[in-house]
Amino acid sequence: AQTVTQSQPEMSVQEAETVTLSCTYDTSESDYYLFWYKQPPSRQMILVIRQEAYKQQNATENRFSVNFQKAAKSFSLKISDSQLGDAAMYFCAYRGLYNNNDMRFGAGTRLTVKP
Amino acid sequence: EAGVVQSPRYKIIEKKQPVAFWCNPISGHNTLYWYLQNLGQGPELLIRYENEEAVDDSQLPKDRFSAERLKGVDSTLKIQPAELGDSAVYLCASSERAGSPLHFGNGTRLTVT
Numbered sequence A: 001a002q003t004v005t006q007s008q009p010e011m012s013v014q015e016a017e018t019v020t021l022s023c024t025y026d027t028s029e030s031d032y033y034l035f036w037y038k039q040p041p042s043r044q045m046i047l048v049i050r051q052e053a054y055k056q057q058n059a060t061e062n063r064f065s066v067n068f069q070k071a072a073k074s075f076s077l078k079i080s081d082s083q084l085g086d087a088a089m090y091f092c093a094y095r096g097l098y099n100n101n102d103m104r105f106g107a108g109t110r111l112t113v114k115p
Numbered sequence B: 001e002a003g004v005v006q007s008p009r010y011k012i013i014e015k016k017q018p019v020a021f022w023c024n025p026i027s028g029h030n031t032l033y034w035y036l037q038n039l040g041q042g043p044e045l046l047i048r049y050e051n052e053e054a055v056d057d058s059q060l061p062k063d064r065f066s067a068e069r070l071k072g073v074d075s076t077l078k079i080q081p082a083e084l085g086d087s088a089v090y091l092c093a094s095s096e097r098a099g100s101p102l103h104f105g106n107g108t109r110l111t112v113t
Helices: none
Strands: A003-007 A012-013 A019-021 A024-026 A031-038 A045-051 A064-069 A073-077 A088-096 A103-105 A109-114 B004-008 B010-013 B019-024 B031-037 B046-050 B053-056 B066-070 B074-080 B088-095 B107-113
Touching: A003 A088, A003 A103, A012 A019, A031 A064, A031 A073, A045 A073, A045 B010, A073 A088, A073 B019, A103 B046, B004 B066, B004 B088, B010 B019, B019 B107, B031 B074, B046 B066, B046 B074, B053 B088, B074 B088
Parallel strands: A012 A109, B010 B107
Antiparallel strands: A003 A024, A019 A073, A031 A045, A031 A088, A064 A073, A088 A103, A088 A109, B004 B019, B019 B074, B031 B046, B031 B088, B046 B053, B066 B074, B088 B107
């Protein structure tokens, strides 16, 4: 079964600085998708960024970018120019393409942004 | 487009009572998910529907939990009877097709006293 591990329960960053959240996963599949979701206190899970495993180029969405290392099964999220509104729980998620279409989540990292 | 709609937002019940949650997915999304999220943890899948068919309910505690999606659109998740350990957030999500991102509702926070 696929598992997703986030080893940082909490992270803190100064406003305008850069922070990196770590994520590793375990799978025997070759094709899959990886996601980062943000969950503010409102509870709604908001998609931050998505990476297709067959793409070597790292995905980027404005201030958010990923470092995808397929061989190492690592998928970290970098937030540049951190803003107060970035404070939230961040979840890394894996979704298989064929055999298992379910999305599996890590335990999450709570990000605090200091003014 | 309208997002995934869930109701109620909050629910407080006494143990052994029944409770039901409702979810209306994004129009055109054939896949619907129910997730359980305990405090400080990531969501865990309870059941996944492809149209009206439950294709993965292996994590659903079938002795007390049930779900339905009769017309392949909105869905209801029921717990009967509720236990103290069922206190959690219940999230509904939908997706357009395989590999598409999941779109989540705001969830229902259940408190069992």
